Amino acid sequence: MNTLRDILAASLVMLTMSCSNDDYLNVIPMESIAIASIDLMQNQSPDECGIGDVLKDIIGFEDITECGLDISSKIYAFETPDGTIGLVARVENADDVTKQFVSMYSKGKCTSPEQHRGNTFVLIDNSWLAGYSDEALIVIGPITSMQRVATEQKMQKMFRRDDGNDVRESKMFMKLDSINAPISIVARMSALPEKLILPFTLGMPKEADLSQIILSVGMNHEDGMAVIHGKTFSFNRGIDIKLKENDKIFRNITDDMLDNLPSNSLCHMFMNAEGNELLKVMQQNRSTQVLLVGANTVVDMDNILRSVNGNIVFSFPNLDGDFYFKARLHKKDFLADVGYWKLSCPAGSKMIDAGKDTYVYINDDVKFCFSVSSDNIFISSLFHGSTDNDVRNTSYCALPEEVKSKVVGSKLAMLFNTDKIRNETFAGIMRSLSGGTTKIMYIKE
Numbered sequence: 001m002n003t004l005r006d007i008l009a010a011s012l013v014m015l016t017m018s019c020s021n022d023d024y025l026n027v028i029p030m031e032s033i034a035i036a037s038i039d040l041m042q043n044q045s046p047d048e049c050g051i052g053d054v055l056k057d058i059i060g061f062e063d064i065t066e067c068g069l070d071i072s073s074k075i076y077a078f079e080t081p082d083g084t085i086g087l088v089a090r091v092e093n094a095d096d097v098t099k100q101f102v103s104m105y106s107k108g109k110c111t112s113p114e115q116h117r118g119n120t121f122v123l124i125d126n127s128w129l130a131g132y133s134d135e136a137l138i139v140i141g142p143i144t145s146m147q148r149v150a151t152e153q154k155m156q157k158m159f160r161r162d163d164g165n166d167v168r169e170s171k172m173f174m175k176l177d178s179i180n181a182p183i184s185i186v187a188r189m190s191a192l193p194e195k196l197i198l199p200f201t202l203g204m205p206k207e208a209d210l211s212q213i214i215l216s217v218g219m220n221h222e223d224g225m226a227v228i229h230g231k232t233f234s235f236n237r238g239i240d241i242k243l244k245e246n247d248k249i250f251r252n253i254t255d256d257m258l259d260n261l262p263s264n265s266l267c268h269m270f271m272n273a274e275g276n277e278l279l280k281v282m283q284q285n286r287s288t289q290v291l292l293v294g295a296n297t298v299v300d301m302d303n304i305l306r307s308v309n310g311n312i313v314f315s316f317p318n319l320d321g322d323f324y325f326k327a328r329l330h331k332k333d334f335l336a337d338v339g340y341w342k343l344s345c346p347a348g349s350k351m352i353d354a355g356k357d358t359y360v361y362i363n364d365d366v367k368f369c370f371s372v373s374s375d376n377i378f379i380s381s382l383f384h385g386s387t388d389n390d391v392r393n394t395s396y397c398a399l400p401e402e403v404k405s406k407v408v409g410s411k412l413a414m415l416f417n418t419d420k421i422r423n424e425t426f427a428g429i430m431r432s433l434s435g436g437t438t439k440i441m442y443i444k445e
Contacts, residue, residue, distance in 0.1 A: 022168070024073070024090040024136035027158040031166040033211070034079040034187035035176050040071045048171055059139060060104045066290040069137060070097030079191050084154065087139040094120070094134050101130070119159050121152055131155040150341045170212070171235055172214075181218025181229075189213040189232075195319045198287055199269055199414060199442075201230055203246030206284045208239045217442070225439040246284070249277040250411035257377065258407065259398040262324050265315040268399075268415045270407050275308035298351075298361050298368060299341050303334045304378060317394070322383045329376040330356075403441065412444035 028035065061067040070092035079085050091097060100166045101122045104110045110130075122130045127150045128141035137157060143151050173370030176186040189197050189210040200215050234240040249271040261268060263273050279302060282288040295301035310328025317323075335357060342351045349363035358371035364386025372378055398417075399407065407413045419438040 021168060023072075024088065025076070025168055027136045028076055028078050028088055028137055028167040028173075029080050029084075029158065030167050030170055030171075032078040032080055032167065032172060034077075034185070034191035035075040035167075035172055036185040036187075037176055038075045038077075039182050039184075040075070051070060058107045059108050059128070061100055066096070068093040068098075079187075086142060087137075089137045091135055091137050092131055096134060097132055097137065110333065116152065117156055119156065123148060129155070131159070133159055154253070155397065166167065175214070175216055179216060179218040181220055181295045183219040183344045184217065185219075186214060186216045187196055189215060189221065199412070200230075201285060201287060201411075203232070203243050203249070203281055204285050205239060205242040205246065208234065208236070208242075212236050212239055213243070221286055221437075222406075225402070225437045225441060227328060228440065228442045229445055230442060231445040247411070248283045249273050249281055252409050252411065253407055253413065254311055255404065255408050256328055257313055257326050258311075258404055260396045261399060262315045262317065262394045263397045264394045265317050265324070266319070267314075269314040269316075270413045271312045271411070272310060273308070273312060273349050275305045278308065278312075279305045282370065297346060298349075298363075299370070300334060302339055303337070307331050308378070320384060325378075325382075327378045329372065329378050332372045332376060332378075336370060403439065406441055406443060410443045414442040416440040416442070 008419070017307045040297055054063065056064075061069075064071055068091060070090040071418050073090040076088040077086065078088065085122075085318040098113050098120065101110055104121075104124070105112050109125060113120050113122050115121075120129050120132050124130055124139075124141075126145065126401065127143065128139050129143055129148060130137065130139045132138070136159070138155050140151055140155065172186050172188075176184055178366060179186075189201060189204075192200075192215070197210065201210070201213060212234050213232055215230060216236060217228045219226055219228045234243060242311070248323075250276075253270050253272045258270075282292060282305070292301055307329045308327045309330035311326075312328075313324075314324045338359060345351055345361070346363065349361065351359055351361045354360045354369070358375075359369070361368040361370075366382070367384075368380065368382045370378065370380035398404075403415055407415075417438055418440060
């Protein structure tokens with residue numbers, strides 16, 4: 001009987017300990033519009049997913065195995081509706097965390113740890129505010145010196161969260177928890193930078209707003225690069241049904257036009273569709289509606305899209321609105337309208353011939369070139385006056401075979417080259433999270 005009691009007691013202790021291991025999650029705001037998790041236990045080492053470098057870049061910890069954090073528990077990042085971005089980790093030994101910060105303070109990398117209301121706070125590199133208790137570490141930033149007091153007050157509320165709202169019971173967190181990958185993200189489109197959301201919202205119905213469209217992704221390492229498998233959905237059943245219906249326009253990508261791409265691109269995007277179906281979906285989407293209206297003041301973009309049937313490739317050298325565009329055509333009747341387009345140019349602009357079936361539209365600092373090849377490929381590019389000459393005069397290359405093999409057969413794919421990111425801090429974090437590789441792939445499920 002005593003043995004049975006001992007077993008039951010031990011089991012109860014283990015259960016209690018396993019539950020308490022998740023108590024650090026209580027600090028994650030219930031209202032988060034984006035949540036990410038990093039599971040170090042799914043990697044051979046912390047450096048395989050780059051979290052060691054991320055913690056070094058943001059917090060300054062040299063060795064995360066000796067920093068007082070429990071790296072066997074997931075590390076989380078979040079964004080709230082007011083734009084607050086934070087990192088959350090489970091504290092294993094608060095004294096060891098303090099030792100790390102004291103060491104950093106002696107090197108001038110942070111302020112001296114100060115206790116307020118039972119929690120300890122440190123300002124790192126005048127940019128990131130870290131606060132920690134015996135259970136959780138929170139890092140929020142970048143912030144200005146004027147924001148420090150308000151940010152600390154916000155953190156204190158997060159540490160004291162006892163309103164009965166558990167983030168683990170939210171739909172966002174439950175979806176995140178269902179993704180089996182070392183790095184997982186669930187985010188409302190309203191949380192993402194405006195310049196990055198268009199590829200993920202192509203099938204968005206017109207009655208939906210960005211907060212109703214959710215992106216869920218899981219990132220693994222395959223063939224020497226980071227590969228992200230993701231999908232969009234909605235918690236609103238009606239919108240979700242329309243999203244899935246619109247996604248049917250995406251067909252399997254073939255190997256057509258993958259051997260001659262701009263080598264300087266920050267991002268390539270690939271898809272395959274029938275033009276009429278693609279146009280219908282784009283006309284539902286508020287963002288692509290605006291793009292179509294703008295393009296139609298210069299050329300009949302609707303008619304050009306109706307002529308598409310096959311692979312479509314976008315290449316973006318930057319996030320300034322410049323792009324290259326190629327699409328397989330099944331007809332080129334729209335070329336008969338070029339004469340009318342020339343006569344209809346807005347005041348101050350012009351369209352000129354630049355070779356057989358090749359034309360250039362110029363308006364102030366905007367230059368739009370388009371042509372149709374003899375084998376029915378529509379080729380175009382748009383550049384602004386501020387665009388560097390090395391971007392305009394780029395060389396071309398084929399997709400690497402390891403990338404091409406993942407693009408072909410998928411519905412929508414993107415390739416990001418992190419070495420083309422101008423913001424070195426952001427580029428460094430992206431390289432760290434992707435395990436040091438300069439290539440990150442996104443594949444739509």
